[in-house]
Amino acid sequence: MADRLVRTKGFNAFSYKDIAAPLDVKNAAIHYHFPAKSDLGIGVIDNEITKFAASTAKWKKLPEDEQLVKLFDVFRKHNHAGNICLMGSLATDYETLSPEMQQRVHQMGSSILQWLTNCLEQGRKNKRIHFKGTAEARALMIMSNLQSSLLLSRVLGPAAFKKIAAQLLADLC
Amino acid sequence: MADRLVRTKGFNAFSYKDIAAPLDVKNAAIHYHFPAKSDLGIGVIDNEITKFAASTAKWKKLPEDEQLVKLFDVFRKHNHAGNICLMGSLATDYETLSPEMQQRVHQMGSSILQWLTNCLEQGRKNKRIHFKGTAEARALMIMSNLQSSLLLSRVLGPAAFKKIAAQLLADLC
DNA sequence: TTGCTTACTTACTACTAAGTAAGTATATTG
DNA sequence: CAATATACTTACTTAGTAGTAAGTAAGCAA
Numbered sequence: 443m444a445d446r447l448v449r450t451k452g453f454n455a456f457s458y459k460d461i462a463a464p465l466d467v468k469n470a471a472i473h474y475h476f477p478a479k480s481d482l483g484i485g486v487i488d489n490e491i492t493k494f495a496a497s498t499a500k501w502k503k504l505p506e507d508e509q510l511v512k513l514f515d516v517f518r519k520h521n522h523a524g525n526i527c528l529m530g531s532l533a534t535d536y537e538t539l540s541p542e543m544q545q546r547v548h549q550m551g552s553s554i555l556q557w558l559t560n561c562l563e564q565g566r567k568n569k570r571i572h573f574k575g576t577a578e579a580r581a582l583m584i585m586s587n588l589q590s591s592l593l594l595s596r597v598l599g600p601a602a603f604k605k606i607a608a609q610l611l612a613d614l615c
Numbered sequence: 616m617a618d619r620l621v622r623t624k625g626f627n628a629f630s631y632k633d634i635a636a637p638l639d640v641k642n643a644a645i646h647y648h649f650p651a652k653s654d655l656g657i658g659v660i661d662n663e664i665t666k667f668a669a670s671t672a673k674w675k676k677l678p679e680d681e682q683l684v685k686l687f688d689v690f691r692k693h694n695h696a697g698n699i700c701l702m703g704s705l706a707t708d709y710e711t712l713s714p715e716m717q718q719r720v721h722q723m724g725s726s727i728l729q730w731l732t733n734c735l736e737q738g739r740k741n742k743r744i745h746f747k748g749t750a751e752a753r754a755l756m757i758m759s760n761l762q763s764s765l766l767l768s769r770v771l772g773p774a775a776f777k778k779i780a781a782q783l784l785a786d787l788c
Numbered sequence: 789t790t791g792c793t794t795a796c797t798t799a800c801t802a803c804t805a806a807g808t809a810a811g812t813a814t815a816t817t818g
Numbered sequence: 819c820a821a822t823a824t825a826c827t828t829a830c831t832t833a834g835t836a837g838t839a840a841g842t843a844a845g846c847a848a
Contacts, residue, residue: 450710451710452707452711529766529767530766534699535625535707536770538624548770551771552771582767585767586759587756587760590763590766591755591759593702593706594724596710597721598725602755609755
């Protein structure tokens with residue numbers, strides 16, 4: 443719910459009302475569960491961190507190139523739903539977020555980067571993924587491509603994601 | 616002024632006051648020049664489109680790989696200043712923007728994509744730039760890498776931009 | 789000098805935001 | 819059954835937002 447709002451309108455462009463009204467409750471009911479808006483943001487991020495950890499754990503036994511495809515599929519679904527990625531949305535508003543939220547955003551970014559770096563490193567060892575340079579630089583590039591492909595899709599049309607994702611996978615596998 | 620605010624706080628997170636106060640004028644003075652906030656946004660985007668056109672025209676005589684480096688330098692400066700790219704910032708808030716602003720954001724994205732696609736195409740012909748796949752897909756990837764590298768730099772530290780930019784140039788040249 | 793334009797200020801409206809305090813219905817538990 | 823916790827509602831405060839209407843001071847133009 444709040445997740446969807448952050449991904450469509452941005453953290454600073456939605457209000458408690460936007461969450462309360464569709465649930466047919468009052469404004470204050472949301473304040474009961476999340477006293478400050480920052481608590482709402484933290485909830486959204488923590489939820490995402492947990493979901494990401496669960497997903498990657500589930501993929502653990504797969505070959506690295508297939509794990510990569512799984513990650514791409516997550517973004518493909520978001521593209522289809524008209525959502526952008528949480529990192530992308532919150533990075534834009536980063537300077538306006540509470541220190542607690544900033545810390546969580548950093549944590550979320552770090553864990554994605556760490557997982558992706560490790561995936562690429564192992565994939566290269568197993569000759570399933572091919573790239574030049576360090577695994578970390580390549581992980582940063584993939585993260586940034588996935589993130590911005592959703593942003594560009596919004597502005598230039600959803601084909602942008604498809605073109606980027608296809609080329610990215612072709613380059614690596 | 617407004618440009619800087621959009622690039623740091625985002626379009627929905629700054630107010631007329633943020634522009635008026637540093638100039639030591641009243642709120643209404645800004646409304647005199649830009650009646651609605653959308654007009655302010657349009658002013659910022661039009662300014663960027665003009666600046667981009669002027670820059671690329673100035674680079675026209677350079678070899679394509681050097682034109683690419685010039686583009687990277689623009690982003691490098693923004694990274695240094697703690698700014699994110701206009702496209703990135705406005706794409707996040709896209710759904711909340713007026714139709715007029717959305718149209719300008721689209722126009723800005725299209726012209727950057729068009730220029731970059733052409734630059735890559737010519738660069739490949741002249742054997743100065745090397746890549747697989749279509750020039751358009753590659754242009755989208757470069758755009759998205761530059762865009763998100765500024766976003767990730769904010770969250771993960773400014774080294775993120777440097778790593779992405781360096782690897783990207785190494786891949787292409 | 790009169791009239792007109794530019795670039796404001798003052799003072800406001802209408803609205804929306806986050807957040808809170810106090811009260812209430814319902815369910816759970818000792 | 820009484821006490822308590824949960825999940826709200828009602829009604830409010832405070833503070834900020836975009837935007838406007840009316841007035842004004844300075845400069846320029848015929």
